[in-house]
Amino acid sequence: MIPFQPFYNMKIGVVDLSTSSAEVIPLVQERVSRYLGGAAMNSAILEGYQDDALAFGTGPLTGSFAPASPLMIATFTSSIFKRLCHVPLMLRTGPDMKFSGVDFLVVKGTAPEPSVVHVNHGVIRILLAPTILNMPVPEAIMELKKTSPPFQSLIITGPAADRGSSYASISIGTNGSLDKAGLATLMAAKSLKGIMLGGTDGLPFNKDNPAQGKELEKIISGDKNFKRRGFYAVLKNLEGGKDAGKYLKADRKKDMACYHCPSPCMTHVRYSWHDPRNQEMEKSEEGLLLLDHTGCIALAKKVGKNILPILWACLHYGLDPAGVAEMLPEGGAMTECINAIDKIISDGPPRTTDVSEANRLCGGGVPPIGTDDLWEKRVALAMVLGVCPIFLLRFPEITDTALLSFISTREEDLKTLQERLSSAISSL
Amino acid sequence: MKNTKDKIDEAKRASGADSCVECGRCVAACPMAEMYAIFSIEMSPRGIIKKTLMGDPVVEDKNIWYCTECNAGTDTCPQGVSCRDLIRKLREAAVDENLLENAKTCKCCGRAFVAIPVEDFVFARLKDEPPNVFGVLDICPPCRREVYLLRNA
């Protein structure tokens, strides 16, 4: 057993929705030594539960001074991929879970009424939320802000999930997510509308970490990919990305980064559009955060210049843009697209996605940056350690040793950590 | 809906007011003495606790609205009585009964965020500032940060 102390509370939260009970149990050090964390730990924890349980977990580096450390991993049996799947959730979800007192959260059972789970100060509460059923995501969030205890981060399902659509995707706040594996559908099947993370505590940290973080940032600032930042730059390097980028014309753009990320891969855009269903209304200004590269490429192929309002509709209803793109007519006009979306929400056919081994690792959300064999390694590394997979793909010069040294810098620890890391990754 | 008496009982329980020995340490630590020229035993933490324990009508009393909720009294209390929690619960009871004339509500979110005597104290201290500063004081700190964001970003 290695006495290193990764950045953890050493707590697991277990929520049983059927009995409306929740408890927080300690996370054993031995388990951390064996699985390290992230997706590997999630799988290990889920072995003790039934197939319909889902686990939200963080990695040993999530929330720490490692660059780009926002990751929360959701592990569950996907109804689309028909096997165990891991979905990366970025923005601030991972750190906020840690700062709410738990490192891993297991949800089992089905709630009798639509509920939300609130975590803060190591205390988990199950709150009834019948009013937000079938409400569009932005309004549901406003409602929750008014009636619930305060929270920093929120994962929420949209009306599409409530209607049972398998094209549903969860949304982190109003920003959407990389959920293409049906996490929202599973949550909706459990009547779990959302998870609210209070995030008001803190964790002790390794005093060397801030300096190590700055070192790594210096290393990557020499990389030519460092200048290619923001959604559009990352998009251009993907297949079909250049064309998609052409259609994503916006009035104003601002690069946004996740927790402690020095090189943003998301962009907030402001655009104006005219709703064709409502001729009298003026052009309305909207703003949304572009973070789903593969989704945008898929959508752009189908709808061309109408992409931004359709994307907004996906965020609004909690839909996966890539999935929606499958169902939209080629080169569709706006009205056709809107009708198609309405149909998807109300009685959409079950989704059939092309299942590949690689997609199981990340639920199909992480874009194919870099070469294929490197891709799997880097994404697996990210999903175990709890750092952003897109970041690790863009900057291959960040080695696993460099990341592991955030946990411990001692030679003997590093060797053991390396071994554990390899076994964790291979267990995925 | 609990009635007022139950709410006061719960307030006493939550704050531990029954353990008060009237030593007066809370009054010594209380910043209200510096803030208000009319500072009296009536508005001091000890006074409020006594009034509550005696069963006098305290929810309608204006004196519960002078406290700044700084918790200095709780910190010094040898019995661990939390005068702040008591005052908070009493104020909540007052708000529930719609006795809002001493609570200032935020123009943006509508929540009651400061007691009017406290705000008058701040105004008095800032009297030499240009008038637009007082406009800012009509909104609660969280909303004020949102306004600052939208104006300056």
Add this chain to the structure above:
Amino acid sequence: MMKQETTQKPMAEQDFSLNIEDLRPRPQEKKHLSEYFMPRRHSFIIFHPDRCTGCGACEMICSTRNVEKVAPVSASVKVMRDGKEGKNFSILCQHCRKPLCLPACPTRAIEKGDDGIVRIDKLFCTECGLCTMACPAAAPIKDPGSQEIHKCDLCEGDPLCVKHCPENALTLTRGKAVRWIKGLRWTSQLMSFLLLVMVFVGTFCYFRTGSVSFACPTGTLQNIASSGTIVLVSVSSALALLILTVVAGRLFCGWVCPFGFVLDLVDKITPRKLGWPAFLKSRMTKYGVLAGAVGGSYALGFQVFCTVCPIGTLCRSYGVQSFFKSAELAIVPALASLEIGERRSWCRYFCPVGAVLGLTALLRLIKIVIGAKRCKKFSCIQCAEVCPVGIIDADKLREGLSPKIPMTECIMCMRCIDRCPYDAAKIRFRWQKAVPGEGRI
């Protein structure tokens, strides 16, 4: 044996109470003489919203200093993010020139040190939160757990957030030297006074015929009107001043004019301004005076205004004095006494030289802009207070809009630029649209 006289009141009636003045007296604000020559340059942190990506690294590192843990809610800086508009802003204490939290604290726990840093003394802080209530940006943050108030203290001069921001959105402004232009300007004014009044006597005006001089443009106009002839040499020398104005605005008024120097000196000894009634305060009056001067010169055949011009009087005053000349000199103090109404009243409302330069300044190449987004409008507004011709609209600044500075009125003294601690007041070319603080988003 002398009986000890007890003049004390009985114990019960004595007033033993101490008030805050006795316990924590506030030092009087004194201005040292050195303030005028080497004014203090206090550091503080400027935030650039166009660069911020909302990563929250500043909160992380700040909280490690406050609570020895990574806990973004316990930081002294709060990152505000707006989902719809796509804007980010880090709110932290700006260490205002006149902090509002300072008078609001009931226990006087807040003090502005000699290094300019506003600090909360935890010994006296009762965590009441009135500082947050008084601060227009609500910069002191209450820790939701421990209820402590966290407020930026610039990490005692070496801020961590500045070092850790990956986008350099937070910068420590040690570089901007404030109040250095003032030294240059006073020197320029003094040298101009000495040269124009005592050395090159009378060379500014065009009231002395025959000699080659800088010709005052107003004098040239009057000369042309009165004599009906245009002397090329004098017109070309008048052009020198006009070209300077086209390039740099009414720089002459602020940096060269000897009467302006006299007015600035009078300003220093008359700090209390009485103000003028509204009907006198029209900026157009000076154009009327100009028109009157030229018209009068035409009608009467001699340069009307030049006889009473205060600038001319000063420039021609040195040397042997006759009785009439001495009497003439009375013009200068008479017009300088207008200063008791408003600063540079003569320049604002009456000076025809200023009027000509103002008209020329319509062709100016540069302008002064004040970026309201960079400006900390709640407690600063020093630029509006210090502007001698009063053309900065303080109300507009407080609204958050950048005021348009009329360059025909601005005397380019650059006091606003000199004073602004936040780098919001700057000189720009007239065609540049971007205002400080409103960069690319």
